[in-house]
Amino acid sequence: MSMISLLGALEIGLIFALVALGVLISFRILNFPDLTADGSFPLGGAVAAIMIVGGHDPWLATFCGMLAGAGAGFVTAWLHVRLGILQLLASILVMIGLYSVNLRIMGAPNVALIGEATVFSQIVGDNFDAQAWLQPLLLVGIVLLVKLVLDGYFVSQSGLAMRATGANARMARSQGIPTDRMVLAGMALSNALVALAGALYVQTQGGADISMGIGTIVVGLAAVIIGETILPARAIYLVTLAAALGALLYRLFIALALNADFIGLQAQDLNLITAVLVGFALVLPKIKRKLMPKKRSANVEPTSQNKKEAAK
């Protein structure tokens, strides 16, 4: 694996770290099974791409893409909270609807951004050798900023109220927390992050394509779960860190799979190799527990996360 390949995996991993943080909010914190991401990821990309092509500032375009994603998440939550549509179904409806909306926004299934000004071109300029490491560097900054803001929010009064809403809505209501409003806000925040990822993604990949959202939610979920497995934690700053690391690892696995030809594997085996690697990451802690049984009792004790899993 070359350095550029590794940096490329890092770059896309960092972008999907934002997706993972969004999915973390919907699935883990709000306990809201949400598939909107498959639509809000390309939505963010579509809005950003079309604004950039229209000559707007790329940062403004990225921000507007993020706002559009917030809107999509809000609609999903609204369908559930106000109209009583099942969570999963509400998100599927919004996801399907967004396909048409995204086509409308883009005006074509593919909007090219090659040669346009992007948030990256401003720092990279014409230096394409520096692009490989400058882009991931800028993304590290963005992901770190988002993570720190989220960490700060989730220990604030409002953030704690949101976590309480997801943990036990009835209890939260009895404490005077407006749970419906919390779900609306949380889902908007979650999909805003996914759309931000989409907006940044199109700027690194040379354009927005209508098919780019397929599988976003799967990757996001995988990242969250890999993160939880590798770094089980309760403190919120570690939970968000784990999600981001999970996304990075997932992309590293794909990079590894792309380089697996030396053991006789071929291009068509890519998804299978990725699945095996991710599966391995998931059982790693269990294998380790078996190998080193009573060394540390803390490991055997179920964490809050494991308890939740067991309760299901």
Place this chain on the structure above:
Amino acid sequence: MHSFSRRLILSSTLAALAGLSLCGGAYAAEMKSVAVTAIVEHPALDAARKGVEDELKAAGFEPGKSLKYQFQSAQGNAATAGQIARKFIGDKPDVIVAIATPSAQALVAATRSIPVVFTAVTDPVAAKLVKDWKPSGSNVTGVSDMLPLGPQVDLIKKVKPDARRVGMVYSPGEVNSVIVVKQLKAELAKRGMSLVEAAAPRTVDIPSAAKSLIGKADVVYTSTDNNVVSAYESLLRVAESAKLPLIAADTDSVKRGAVAAYGMNYYEMGRQTGKIVVRILKGEKPGAIAPETGKSLSLMVNTGAAEKQGVKLSPALVKEAKEVVK
């Protein structure tokens, strides 16, 4: 609570990954190298790839022997296409061949130095791979699979001379189809004909989209839309029951039951692409080679299907066809 050993696992995983990054990669200096990537694997794109490989062989660049060759498919995932692009750029091959638009875009966005030869891209100018159809002066050139639409309309007239309204089932999510719709509208208008659109975003939408054309169209044209081509049989059933002749843009669909096609041969297009790759391997600059459109078009008719779909093919048309299916 978070044990030290868990962190150890994490850090050792990362270290192992970094270690792996050191092995592999670098190519031998004297042997030429070509890397090929496709957004997805399906018969037309695979045929194009086979064409490239065979042309390389014919020119003395035998993959695996006298040529370092690798192929990666993104398996339909755009983010993976981006990662494959970075892997290839890192491997520094002499030429990268990109099959279909998203794969080509991801490459062109990330390198200005390694030659990129695209193929099976319908409109490379709209995709911003090249500025226009002249030699680009950059690291990009290739072959487009855009069909000349005039001959397509001529074929429609030859199959059904009194046709005025042409129906088209297509997926609005496929850039190649949307381009065809736009251009076909203009081409038909020139001859006093009109286009009736029927959008089918998913394969399961094809039967209902086809039914919506009954009574509104005299004939149905299908482009190289991936959705439609992959579920052609569901379109056939409607066409036969409503006596709507199907005219395709690819010859494979004629074998499956369309009346006729004046279509691109993707294998030959691959060979045409391979010729460009060979020129670059032999020292030409990609920026000095103008992008081309696929040259190998051939007519194929299906007389049995014509009967089922209520048209009689003129003997002249059958004689003109390179291949006749009965």
